[in-house]
Amino acid sequence: MAASVLALAVAAPALADNPVPEGVTLSEDQHYTFWLLDAIKSMDPQVNTDVEGSDILRQLFEGLYNEDGEGNIVPGVALEHAVSEDQKTYTFTLRDDARWSNGDPVTADDFVYAWRRLADPATASEYAWYMELMQVENAPEVIAGDMPPEELGVRAVDDHTLEVTIGTPLPYFPQMLVHASTFPVHAATIEEHGDAWTRPENMVGNGAYKLDEHILGERVEMSPSETYWDAENVVLDRLTALTINDVNLGLTRYLAGELDRVDVPAGQYPRLAEEYPDQATSTPYSCSYIYMLNVGDQGPEALDDVRVRKAMSYGIDRDIIVERILQGGQRPSYNWTHWATAGFEVPEIDYAGWDQSRRMEEARTLMEEAGYGPDNPVALTLNYNTSEDHKKIAIAVSQMLKPLGFDITLNNMEWKVHTDRMQAQDFEMARYAWCGDYNEASTYLDLFTSYSGHNNGEFFNEDYDRIMKESKTAEDPQPLYQEAEEILAAEMPVIPIYHYAQVDMVAEDIRGLPTQNVMQTWYAKDMYRVAE
Template identity: 50%
Template sequence: MTRTTKLLAALAATTCLVAPAMAANVPDGATLADDQSFTYRILDEFTSPDPQIVEDVSGSEIVRDLFEGLINQDADGNPVPGVATEWSSNEDFTEWTFTLRDNAVWSDGEPVTAHDFVYAWKRLVDPATASPYAWFGELMSLDNASAIIAGEAEVDDLGVEAVDDHTLVARLSAPLPHFYMMMSHASTFPAPQWVIEEHGDQWTRPGNIVTNGAYILTEHVPQERSVREKSETYWDAENTVIETVTALVINDENQALTRFMAGELDRTEVPIGQFPRLEEEYPDTAISIPTLCTYYYNFNLRDNGPEATHDERVRQALSYAIDRDVIVNQVLQAGQTPAYVFAPVGMANMDTPNVEYENWTQAERDARAVELLAEAGYGPDGESLQLGILYNTSDAHRQLATVVGQMWEQKLGVQTTLENMEWNTFLDSRENGDFDVSRGGWCADYNDPSTFLDLFQTTSGYNDAKYSNTDVDAMLNEAKGLEDAADINRQIEEIVAVEMPIIPVYHYANAYMLNPQIQDWPVNNLEANWYSKDLYKIAE
């Protein structure tokens, strides 16, 4: 057995042959509902249905229905065939080959080919596209991706090739053993070149859009709803049961709960603090699912950021003063866990970091916070400190920012101002550095700590704090090529826990009210990736 074969076997079949269709698996004897629809609530208008433009969780959920990448995930988060039926790498993981199925077609009847992936990946890193996820091409270590993004090389120099219609080859600038795991990310999905060239930036509108996934977008009313309907051209359409999927934009969590209870929604998030009551009253409906996501606050480390928070001691003090146990046990109350590091503990390829303040009592953290702030010249005997906390519209975000602000004021004398913005304006302000402190949430793009830790790379597109540490940059680059990077990942977390460019607050649990008629929700997928094609609705 070769080295590659051994490792790939250990990585849960990196070389994967055709598997049974991962669509709805309706058991014998189940009675399906006549109405095979699924309606759910999203907090904000999603960024885009374009695979190379989308940058938010809600939008990615929609894109996973509309488009299909090389690899999907099963209910447990394991990689399974999508458009690709098998994949393999060379000995040093610098070249990956994907064999595409011959029965995949676009919704206009055109075959899905390797050329569609080449076009999409080049489009991702092309500066003309202005993709917010262009950096993902760098993260994939595609040859010349960095130079293309920087405008120093031509798009056609990207390390991806269609050998023929059904063979895609990716060439990497560095070894990347988990490359195949990244293929379930929306930014790697194919794009229909002929449609984009015909319609330009209007190509994603209903009536124009052409997709290769299990669904087609039939209606989109911004800030209100989007509707996707089953695509009869999808290669596994006969095993897709849910026919219509509707995402409704409802900014208010309590209003969404009321509409769920009235039967208007099949799924909605549980409002903050209400899970214990709802779980007791509706045990078959209220569910909490741990997931690989972290809620955090960014400090603005740009030149225009507050002078005070450029001081590491101030950042540490503000972090220590947040009582994470109070937040998860008294405010959220839905299975979340305190976060003292960025990547959720338990991810693959991660040793547990030694973070000193995690082991202190809250009283010890508070006392040290007061000392640090005083050492930096702030507090009762120094300069007053005022900070704005930026967050996007949500009652949960508002409540959490209020609690954090109260903790800072009561313990440290820090005055805070809450700054609320709608989603897209919030994204622009955070990206442009128009904030003092801003909320952030990050969910794993694949099950490896690098999906979190790469946000600390100086050049990362989602390094909203604009943190820069040359040692961390070098360690991140080194970790990419290692089969076992657990030790380096641990060291990075330990450095970040001292320099504190962000404040990790808690690791998520997704608390939902889910219609019991909806079956096969992937509760064991820690990345919280779900596909409407895998669901079905039983009769009441």
């Protein structure tokens, strides 16, 4: 099959350079300690679903491509790729010096094994649908169990050549390959140890770091892998992730010198930016904060009425949440897709242009029409995972909605319990956030298709499915993305609250964290500490 030039230029040479600029003096201390809000549910690339889990996996494993500080793809295990004339067959050339931490070579078969494992129903991965989003040939049939995993459109031409066939041309396909679910895994290790393969004593990875210790809900320890292809340019010699469920305690421990990076608690950024101008940072971050509503068969009857759902959304004053509670550069949201997503234009949504007094007026009318109000309230339980910030927002929202006739009970739980209950549709309304898997609007909008692995509120809409399927073959999908957003605004299966900013305290001597990448994808191998 004839091949064209590279479909997407890779933004770096095949061999990486030392991340430390000439003339910079390094600190003798190259230990980096960072904060995690929640316990890492899984160290398995094909099973993990969490952003914090992906941050860890990105150090322990390496996929075909990585991202640089501006979000461009750069070589990982793949040096380059060619694409066929019909834009449906990608051929990746893999580096011949990639090694697993046990010394075995990383080959194309390792990617084939991982991708088949992701799509295989036996794995029961919530990210199996990612193979379908990538349009990998036969992915829907494999995921449904109608075809064996061996029929998935991925094959090893030889040890260092991987071929992927997709059903529909996707211009952003290479960008999707930085996601942790596409990382290779070591088949022999998994087959020997089963679910225990992710324990530190068993794990075999191919990333710049190896797992030394994992105490669930407490800490993760990592050290450089001697077998990593670019080990000589890895500077940080120890990584520690500490799980601290209390954001205020996290800040306290940062200020005490126990952490090098921590999220800024709600409302504290203005003060910290004034007191610590070289440490407090706020940059756009491709994540959206919402309340997901259970509109499926297990959801409460009141949420079957779109008037009730709209009244809830109208009743939430997002300006108060962003300007008085968060105060960190976040933006109020009335749509799902993050405003800074590449190529995306936020559509005009009617209630976004109203002032809050009009929203409340419209909300009261909708509640009256639905037969509810202060004298006949809608009783709902709002689940949220442990975080003082989530709690503050939930309390504020419950008070905002009370005058409309909503009686909201707040229910706090640990992250694993929270997500497990959402996946089982065992909730009424729940705090939820989604961070883009790649920098294109479909990473958000595909979530609410009927075939999504994360549509926990069970919003199913034939027009929405049709629009998103059409977007895969559209020359310009942006108008279709706006149509999809308009359906979400009309049906309100979720309540948008705000679009994220990455609001951090970062130690002054830390370098190499991305500042221009809206995905905020970071790699410890690109980081270092400078001498004070």
